[in-house]
Amino acid sequence: MDDRISLLPNETICHILSFLPTEDVYATSVLSKRWIPLYLSVPTLDIDDKRFVSSGKSYSNFMMMVCATLFAQMVPRYIEKKIGLRKVRISLYGGVEPSLFEKSLTAVAERGMEHLDLLLIVPQSPCYILSFRNLVVLKLKVISFREFPITIDLASLKILHLFRVYFKERWYLAEFLNGCPILEEIEAKDLSLKYDWGFHEQKGKFKKMHECGFHEHKEKFKKLPNLVKANLINLVPFYFTPPLTALCNVQFLRLEEVYDRAVFSNLTHLELVFGTTGADWYMVYGMLNDCPNLQNFVFDKPPLSESFDAGWYEQMELRVVPKCFSSQFRKCTIKNYRYEFGFVKYIMQNSTSLRCMALYTPASLDDPFEKLEILNELFSIRERTSTYEIVFI
Template sequence: MAVDRISMLPDEVLYHILSFLPTQMAAKTSILSKRWKPLWLLVPTLFCDDRSYLRNYKPYHYFTKFIYATILARDVPITTFRLQCEASNTDFSVSDLQIWVNAAIQRGLENLYIRLPHNENQLSWNSCILGCKTLVVLKLAGLDLDVISFAHLPSLKTLHLFDVTFLEPLYLVSFADLPSLKTLDLRDVDFPEPQCLVDLLAGCPNLEYMRLRDIFYDDVDAIVHYKNFKSLSKLVRADIHSVLFDIFVESPKFDKYLDDILLFPNLTHVELMFGLWMSWDFVLAMLKHSPMLQYVVLSMQIQNGFYQYPVWISPCFAPECLSSQLRKCSIINYAGRESELHFAKYIMQNSKVLRTMTVCTLRYSELKVEDKLELLKELSLCPRSSSICELSFT
């Protein structure tokens, strides 16, 4: 006779196993035996996914009623709440969402994950979580957020926003206080103005990793209070793609302010997407304000007929990171433009401890074999400050 070894496991182990299942599926384990009947209600994770209801053509209110019943039936803390919805907003109610999140907060919420299908008629949500003292991880996707005048999340360590739009045109995050934040990941986020991003970063003094990709502003000409742009002294890695940061490095007022401050004093690894919203001025500013930088990845945007690459003008100085820190530099999607070639030469000529210069051409590059050989020859003949620098050209 087969032995049910799974049921013999300690409760804590079974809770952990059930926490990986959607709560609707975990509830079905209650029919296995008396041993399993109460377990799903004691799992501190609430994971709700409406796809099973949609696939089975069930009325959507069955899904919302299940969430209400599950929350009301729990006397244990809800440390993790994951909500994934694929339904249109004609079925989904934002008022339900606020009630569920509030209920989870009252039960000691630490991790919140919400993913909604973002569309033109997406319901806006006046967030009720921005004063939660217990929240450690916050991940939101597909949401429109209303005005945020104050955000105080003392325990938050990870913040991910994907496909999120902030609606209020003024005073979005006038006071952001995220003292414990280590990881900030913003992708496809629409802010009313650049000041919003400045204020958000100003409230993250202990940030260690930052990824900014496809950040948009409704008003790019809005006045920015540069003195709010504080040094991110703990930041060690940054990934910045398609972000309109040139407004900071091209403004005379901002340049004057930066004379007295290093923005990224401990940054060691940076990845930048060059093109459209990112200029050579910004690349140089990153080098200048990152004295500990050891690894730079510069990804060139694939050329199209609407964009003209600016000319690289070698400065008369070498940033501190080039003289003592930079070990590796990579240029991705290299197309043989004169500006790319001059930048690569500048790095090799001024980086005293550089170990590797990697140049990767476009996979489907229009460069002919003889042109690639000529570029390789020119780069190979370029003087190098580092005696151990190796050139990799693919």
């Protein structure tokens, strides 16, 4: 049988290989002499040791492949020919020599790497990645920044995802975001910042924090003018996350805690997520009032007791109706709906542009008679107008 694949141009073969895991790409080097250099010309790198461990093969052989691939990025002939990787995804729970990793990744970045997805368990902080100015997409997972560079240059970065990232000092996050001047999307989940106020074993460290301007750093979050989407969930401590004024240009916003105020003139989609302690209704009202052009609102909460909704309508009925209710407001979604009747009634009676009220009951609500009673209450409000539908699940 003819080997038609080998007859294809190198560029075509490399494009095909770019969709495969790196270990499979590496294996093609044994096919023939022609294939030996091709795996190093593939524009992507996809290394995941969890995937390899599940295959039951030798982990030591896998790490040899990883080291060989990383080392090859520093070979002079590849550097001279500008053979680079546009997209790199590396997920390593096992150890890798930090110096080798830094040098190889830096060499790739210097040749135009645009997408980096990194999960790396190493004691050293990978601060060098914060100077990769060609990056457009940066996704960091399970990484600790226990030290920080003086300057950060992510001039091309548009998408930033942080998952289980730890910052030793609180002002690190501010400096991080300030180094991303054209950022369009940020997603942060399980982010943690230093909780204490700087009382360490060495007394001089606390003094040093004040000398470098600890309180000044807190205020150094700059406005992100190009930001379109922000998703901030489970940040600890939540009150030291980016101030809402830095995010005020977004069109899509998902928050677990509302920790300050800002006017969101461009916001059309808002999701508020609450934990077991419930939500402060004044906080919910404040957010709605700060979003004059809101179109979609998602109220995401766990199943709670009846006291959760106590007094909403009485507390808010005398207040000014949020401007968004009379402009472009189209859909309201409440997850785990059960005792929020006052809130729903407030929206249904005050929104002149509402098109859909979607209510999703918790799994624990399995009584059909109770559901029917709730539905009858909702339709009793709807009688005033027939311009919107009610979705009740």
